[in-house]
Amino acid sequence: MWDSRLVEYWRSYVPPCRPSRFELDLCKSELHKIREAVGDRAPRLLVLGSTNEYRDLGFEERCEIVVADNSKAFHEAISEDRRYKNSHEIVYVVAWEDMNFDCEFDMVVGDLVVGNVAPERVADFVDNVHKSLRPSGTFITKSFFFDQSRQGPLLAAFHRFENCFRHEDPFPYLAYQLTLAAMDPKTHMLEFGEMFKLVRQAHEDGVVSTKTYERYLELGWHKGGKIQFHVMPIQHWEDLLNRFFSSYTISYAPYAWAHDYPIYCAYKRHPA
Secondary structure (H helix, E strand, O other), X not given: OOOHHHHHXXXXXXXXXXXXXXXXXXXXXXXXXXXHHHOOOOOEEEEEOOOHHHHHHHHHOOOEEEEEEOOHHHHHHHHHHOOOOOOOEEEEEOOHHHOXXXXXXXXXXXXXXXXXXXXXXXXXXXXXXXXXXXXXXXXXXXXXXXXXXXXXXXHHHHHHHHHHOOOOOHHHHHHHHHXXXXXXXXXXXXXXXXXXXXXXXXXXXXXXXXXXXXXXXXXXXXXXXXXXEEOOEHHXXXXXXXXXXXXXXXXXXXXXXXXXXXXXXXXXOOOO
16 A cells, blocks of 8 residues: 555645644653653654654654554655664564564554554554553554544535635645545545545635645645545544553644644553
8 A cells, every 4th residue: 555656745745644843742742751761771662654753753862763664665765755864773564453562662653553554453453552562651643533523514624724724735724624525434434536536626616726726736646546544433543542551641733723633642551
């Protein structure tokens, strides 16, 4: 699914499909708490996927960095974009739901990882993350979760963007409502190409500007790729966190579009 051909398009993505500055600062704050607990030992960080922002942060924070990614080709291609080319990492080519780590990491971070796990394997994935953490470990992640209370008409979202935010990037402002409008309501699976069809139709109808439409061409959704993403119901997700972790907190970035993207810090053992 994620191969080297996607890297060029991936360079056009911005938050919420990449970690925001707020998320990196949150991760840094949690790492500092961990460092107070472990003393002089370098925190051990597991990055799910090849997210360069988290890998660079791990280098800045002098962590031992381990990367788990099931696509060697994508990992090698996207790694060219790292800020710190001399960062030493251990890389495992493995599906997250098949990981077999045992109490090895102080922190696990993964951006949008839940949506890239098959629905029937999400519980296995969360269990594996829990097992991989040391007793005082923390799991930080966000994703696109289905929250019916946040669902609204896509047409209204288009109008709101064009009327209030048209000088900004449409991607973060429209991503969530596009996701909910394009996903299969029975399976909660999303194909990226379906989102592009909605934008294209809105452009043809004169609802969104050419400038907005052309921004979506940069993402490659119109190329016919069959990338699928699981938009997990938020209550199911939180039920899993309650099942495997002792507690969790939810944070939101302070951006106008960020209220649809909860950031979870799940603790293997409730912090003192």
